[in-house]
Amino acid sequence: MLDRFTEVGLIDDQEYAHMLVRSRHSERGLSRRALAVELRRKGIDDETAAVALEGVDDEDEERAARELVRRRLRTTAALERDVRVRRVYGALARKGYPGGLVSRLVREELAAEGSDDEDSPDDGTL
Numbered sequence: 855m856l857d858r859f860t861e862v863g864l865i866d867d868q869e870y871a872h873m874l875v876r877s878r879h880s881e882r883g884l885s886r887r888a889l890a891v892e893l894r895r896k897g898i899d900d901e902t903a904a905v906a907l908e909g910v911d912d913e914d915e916e917r918a919a920r921e922l923v924r925r926r927l928r929t930t931a932a933l934e935r936d937v938r939v940r941r942v943y944g945a946l947a948r949k950g951y952p953g954g955l956v957s958r959l960v961r962e963e964l965a966a967e968g969s970d971d972e973d974s975p976d977d978g979t980l
Contacts, residue, residue, distance in 0.1 A: 870898070871898045874892065874906070880918075883949055889910065922949065923963050927942060
């Protein structure tokens with residue numbers, strides 16, 4: 855029966871994977887890594903997932919991560935700097951973003967808002 859459904863186009867793993875990647879990336883801000891895990895969990899094979907994930911490039915991923923950083927920093931504006939940074943790191947780590955990207959974006963966004971970042975080390979970490 856599944857073969858027949860596939861024949862007539864009722865089951866299309868590739869289209870499902872593309873749809874999931876587009877929606878989860880734009881609505882939830884998930885990284886490619888988190889999207890790959892979700893696709894695997896949904897039973898999508900690695901080859902099909904790789905094709906679907908091509909729809910999210912480095913710029914898309916950085917843009918989504920930057921928006922998440924900005925949003926989280928806005929919602930934590932009343933807290934101490936260290937608390938804000940930890941919360942941003944935690945939120946983006948749960949969405950699958952790499953620490954290096956998160957660190958750079960947090961530094962840039964804190965600098966843009968004029969936050970005191972003299973306490974942070976200058977070795978690429980916060």
